Amino acid sequence: MSPLARIRRFGIASALAAIAIFASSCGDTSQPQNTLDPEAPIARQLDRLWDPVFGVAVVVFVLVEVLVLIVAIHYRRRSDDDSPKQIHGNAAMELGWTITPFLILVVVGIFTIANVVSIDRVPTGPNVMKITVTGHQWWWEYDYAKTGIVTANELHIPAETTIDLRITSADVIHSFWPPKLAGKLDAIPGRLNHMQVKTDANDAGKTYWGQCAEYCGLSHANMRLKVVVHSPADFAKWESDQMAKVNISGLEPGSAAASGADLFRIKGCGGCHTISGYTAGRIGPDLTHFMSRETFAGAIFPNTVDELKAWLRDPPKQKPMMPKNGLGMPNLNLAEPEISDLIAFLQTLK
Ligand code: CUA
Secondary structure, three states, X not given: OOHHHHHHHHHXXXXXXXXXXXXXXXXXXXXOOOOOOOOOHHHHHHHHHHHHHHHHHHHHHHHHHXXXXXXHHHOOOOOXXXXXXXXXXXXXXXHXXXXXXXXXXXXXXXXXXXXXXXXXXXXXXXXXXXXEEEEEOOEEEXXXXXXXXXXXXXXXXXXXXXXXXXXXXXXXXXXXXXXXXXXXXXEOEOOOEEEEEOOOHXXXXXXXXXXXXXXXXXXXXXXXXXXXXXXXXXXXXXXXXXXXXXXXXXXXXXXXXXXXXXXXXHOOHHHHOEEOOOEEOOOOOOOOOHHHOOEEOOOOEEOOXXXXXXXXXXXXXXXXXXXXXXXXXXOOOOOHHHHHHHHXXXXXXX
């Protein structure tokens, strides 16, 4: 086989391998965080910008690579006798390869800026729902401005409503990123960044997964999030459930749940966690309606008795945290009966 044929064969094999790797990672639309499979208006708008820009980039890439290969192979130096003739200066070509990329970038820039401006617009008006999203090491807090509802990790929103997510952080920089729903926006301490979210009527019932997308320390990878979209009627129901008072004094005296409620205070849980009307800790997630959540600890564990038991036995073993530095839940060295009582109590927080 000639060297040229060998290079050709190697080039084709490499290109096919690269295409296979890219295709297998991008094409699987069943992935819950596939950016290329948008499922809501803002994500679709971003995708509509990305697709043509990617198309232009592919054409430029292929053109440049083909020309490089042709020139490198066809005009390679075979011997000293037939070395290519050196030339210098060609005004037409130089103008061409300066003006063409400039024009391409201007067109791409116009569409990009138009989209950035429209997505970046802070929605206003009486019907806009304002929710403050606060990143914490390593979980998300959501505060609903109108109702005062506070919840964690699982964001509930009504379909067909414009939502103004006011994104900030309590400690270091995080990034709020539900790829199929909207873009990605940094959560910066002392700053409010606005992310506009709007879903269609037929998005009701959908759950969008996302995660923190800015490295924020030990458990960055365990800082997931969920956005649950409801029909307006279902959302009203969720709201009234979240606003209902929990009745701790009504727990049956001597029951496991009542003893768990006592332990919640005695063991210091209440110093970090709020249970509305009972404790007012502001360090960890608000647990007032804990059982309404499907997950816990940065949306990484399903909210089941077994997972809660494993968690309470040794939280930093389940999820890497740094309790000695005040980051994350410490191991409280609870006895098994204490764990059962605490879970019985948590199960009353519907
Ligand atoms: Cu928070 Cu990464």
